Amino acid sequence: xxxxxxxxxxxxxxxxATGKVFYQESESYDAKAFEHFLNSLLTEYPTGQIVMVLDxxxxxxxxxxxxxxxxxxxxxxxxxxxYSPNLNPIEGxxxxxxxxxxxxxxxxxxxxxxxxxSSFMKRINQNPMEVIDRLCINV
Numbered sequence: 401x402x403x404x405x406x407x408x409x410x411x412x413x414x415x416x417a418t419g420k421v422f423y424q425e426s427e428s429y430d431a432k433a434f435e436h437f438l439n440s441l442l443t444e445y446p447t448g449q450i451v452m453v454l455d456x457x458x459x460x461x462x463x464x465x466x467x468x469x470x471x472x473x474x475x476x477x478x479x480x481x482x483y484s485p486n487l488n489p490i491e492g493x494x495x496x497x498x499x500x501x502x503x504x505x506x507x508x509x510x511x512x513x514x515x516x517x518s519s520f521m522k523r524i525n526q527n528p529m530e531v532i533d534r535l536c537i538n539v
Contacts, residue, residue, distance in 0.1 A: 410424070410426070411426060411437035412490060413490065414531070414535065419530075420531075422444050424437045425514060431459045431464045432464070434459045434460070434465060435465060435468050438472070442474065450475050452475065452476070453478050454480065455479070455491075489535040489536050493531075496524075496534065497517065
């Protein structure tokens with residue numbers, strides 16, 4: 401569901417049916433930032449049920465998030481078993497992102513990391529079948 405890259409804290413979702421990745425950068429990685437992401441997600445997908453597959457991270461189970469979910473019936477969380485990131489394709493996306501953007505590269509400014517992340521996300525969202533082939537076929 402989310403990842404922290406030095407200089408870029410990200411929340412993201414992968415639509416298994418379309419290959420679309422929706423992500424948001426944040427200054428912090430906490431329940432308040434996650435709630436902000438959920439609100440943005442609801443705006444991005446204004447109708448229908450949204451089922452999110454998540455790890456058991458503390459912020460995903462925070463009391464404020466549980467209250468938020470009670471007031472937002474369109475969102476449903478499904479938690480993976482512990483220590484099973486291979487079951488969630490978004491984890492493959494974070495690995496892909498790190499491999500393409502972070503590994504063996506030194507960024508002397510945070511904005512350069514953010515620019516590289518943005519370029520990566522734009523590129524993969526232009527090729528949704530590549531995303532599906534790479535991340536969703538084995539699920």
